[in-house]
Amino acid sequence: MIKKFYITTPIYYVNDKPHLGHAYTTIAADILARYHRFIGDEVFFLTGTDEHGAKVAKSAEKVGKTPKQFCDEISALYTSLWDALNISNNDFIRTTDQRHEIGAKKFIEKLREADAIYEGSYEGLYCTGCEKFLTEKELVDGKCPDHKICPDKISEKNYFFKLDKYAKKVQELIEKDKIKIEPENIRSEVLGLFKQELENFSVSREKVAWGIKVPWDESQVIYVWVDALSNYITALGYGSSNDANFKKYWPTDLHLMGKDIIKFHAIYWPAMLLAAKLAVPKHIFANGYFTVNGQKMSKTIGNVIDPNDLVKKYGSDAARFLIISQFPFGQDGDVKAEKFDEQFNANLANGLGNLVSRVTAMYLKLDLKKCKGKVLENKEVVRLVTNAWKNYEKFMEENKIDQSLKTTFSLVKFANEYISVEKPWELFGKDDEKCALVLCNLIEIIRHIAWMIYPFLPETAENILTQFSMWDEESKLEYAKLKKWKRFDLDLQVKKAQALFPRI
């Protein structure tokens, strides 16, 4: 039976242009999506942009644009980055899409019907200059940092969600891993939140114009978390006449996100889904945060890394590789600009690129056609590759994508050592059959490496396989066949190609 696999990134807030963090989460999702397609799952991979709220309206106004124009422009920055990074999402949802509006309204309506919503009042510090509520933390000496005035304490009518009604159940689901939360430390952090006070949260706003109107009270706009989170179902057609995808793909197999928004995904979202009598997500995974040179990435410090620059400098595949392999997936990590060059050269140029290059050259230089049909199998090498696949899969299933990549590159290392030990150039003319065996083993190892990196570096994988004229035929094969050791003969059409990753 074919398994379905629904994977999402958060929808990104358009108040900011995309940075390394957005790219990180999205590339990770793409790798997992590609992997699952690769092994034969039916995949739906969703990403998108979150476009409502006072902040966006404000930013738009500042540059003299309508909110919609503003959103169109920023949202396009995301889609073009995803193009540049070869992201294979099946859909891209914007919260300003009509389909989303319909679904989101339907969803909040459902919450109300379930008696999960009540009218209350929200009290906060409102700055008339900003036209928004400020938190205590934002204030400087009790004043709005932008307008230097004391905000007014005012209250407005809001609708609230009865989180207290569902929290216990959500907690139970998490404890029993019905909603599996990873990594472990994030899970315990979430469970810790239940011990503290979890307050009912507001699901609407009165003083915000840029948003989706609450269906039963048009003086209110649906507040961010209901609006944003519901994208995961509205993109599948929830609430519309065409909800085939919703029926097929819901619930989510994997919600991927940065750790900052875990609370909303792990607690608020399942609670709302329970209220609406929908299935809850199966798995939530929070990735870590980047610091740059030991400091948090921030616009004010000016250390924000633009993923577009990485693509320009290293190319799409290498940028994917560099971004994803900086530190273990699920943990925080620090990056330095110099490190990108270093790792590019070490792993891609000197490692993989050079391996392909030297094996290709040897194969073309040493004429071993007379050994055709006499090439044996080397059990040790076969076992090594089989084992590598086992580990690779295990890590992938555990979302340890950096480990899968490491496993793959350990084969690169092995192949390079193997060449040094066997010295094909010395064997040639002395023991041609042995020489042929070594070269065939090497090419076969490279074939396996190519398929392993396929979800990570799709273009490179195709390039390598094309170089050995394997792509056309193999790309049609099933996963189970691809990963089997293949003994092939010496009649391959091998082309000398350009360096995969020229050294920097």
Added chain:
RNA sequence: CGCGGGGUAGAGCAGCUUGGAAGCUCGUCAGGCUCAUAACCUGAAGGUCGGCGGUUCAAAUCCGCCCCCCGCAACCA
């Protein structure tokens, strides 16, 4: 007493759950090789595993206290 993460060779990290000769990548140094993208392979130098104390035949690993970094707490992955 808010919650959580971390402090291991020059740099970045793994190991800690289930105690038992300190490992990986990059860098440095010295050899080797010539098929290759000045690449590749081998070897070496370099660490009192944040501090103090405890448990133990044995602690980076378990326990206690202390010091120092960092993230989160209604909208920056």
